[in-house]
Amino acid sequence: MKLPIYMDNAATSPCDPRVVEAMLPYFTEKFGNAGSRNHSFGWAAEEAIDIARNQIASLIGANSKEIIFTSGATEANNLAIKGAAEMYAKKPAGETGRGHIITAQHEHKAVLDPVHRLKKMGFDVTLIAPGEDGVIYASMVEKELREDTILVSIMWANNEIGTINEIPKIGKLCKARNIIVHTDATQWVGKMPTDVERDNIDLLSMSAHKIYGPKGVGALYVRRRRPRVRLVAQLEGGGQERGYRSGTHNITGIVGLGKAAELCSQEMDQEGARLVKLRKKLEDTLESRLEVSQVNGHRDRRLPHLTNISFGFVEGEGLMMAVKDIACSSGSACTSASLEPSYVLKALGIGDELAHSSLRLSLGRFTKEEEVDYAIDNIMTGVEKLRTMSPLYDMHKEGIDISQIEWAAH
Ligand SMILES: Cc1ncc(COP(=O)(O)O)c(C=O)c1O
Known part of the structure; x- marks a missing residue:
């Protein structure tokens, strides 16, 4: 077995070789700019982008015209949240009371930071606190809705603990009140069946590198019918992507995202079933053989491939050293550069000590059962x-x- 074992697919996933193969011609012979309308190089690029748009739309139950290409989920979230807030603001810039936005405390920073900025710009913000199971239920959102609520942004599945929020119910609730719903579906799309039409989603963010595609490309779904959602562009220039996102298309990336989406549509069911088995083996064995260990977040409402486990009576950095043959995360990859306990785990009421001594293990398309067995042994030995x-x-x-x-303080 090749060490270290990769168990950090929620941070990023390797490119599927079939994705790379699809991308390759677009670096060399098919390198055209889709904006070049008067020659075949441009037409070939435009055609490739159309194909990718269809592949992505069909993965999430959208129309291809509703897909806007971005540089990833961070940009998609920024465009969705800032773009909708500016478009639907109740008062002009410079005033307070511009509208109410609801999100949750344990969202990704790519949602929380844009929302914080909007707060400084005169919007009111409610951050819902999750319960100890980490799930945001529709009833929690319902309680916070106000006359002036313009946007609800709740992620579909959490990137650190893998819990699944009640997005279809939240969609229904908001639709009935004409409130725009955005969901950061970066960890959900491609892993679980998605239908934006059925579930009343207005805006949905996704990223290629979490679904075996390349880094630096993603998409935002923007509903065009019932209702037609409009956004204020956050990047201005050449007017690409219906004016929502200017900039020459990242053609190789877009082809890669499209191919990755197509493979997920075809393989999600078998892949999900296989990963659920492996994840449960990992969780059940560790929890039953190591006392004072716990799976964080709801036990059943969770993604197939992601778990987060805390081990009592071990020191966090020691734990990471002990399991150095397993490439995993001690919190979100995006925040693990700092030694702060994970704000996601803290939001669930998990104490600092236990938050520090937790591992996020995320399996993927290329994870083998023998690797899971190795990880179980390695973690058990390390913790013991x-x-x-x-x-x-x-x-x-x-x-x-x-x-x-009562510890004495001297
Ligand atoms: C839930 C969630 N949202 C957004 C992002 C950011 O995605 P990207 O790297 O495509 O900007 C991530 C990745 O860490 C994520 O897990």
């Missing part, structure tokens, strides 16, 4: 070894309730 060095674990074994101890 670290616990032999923990005086607190000794006390726990003696039956002392650590939480009741």
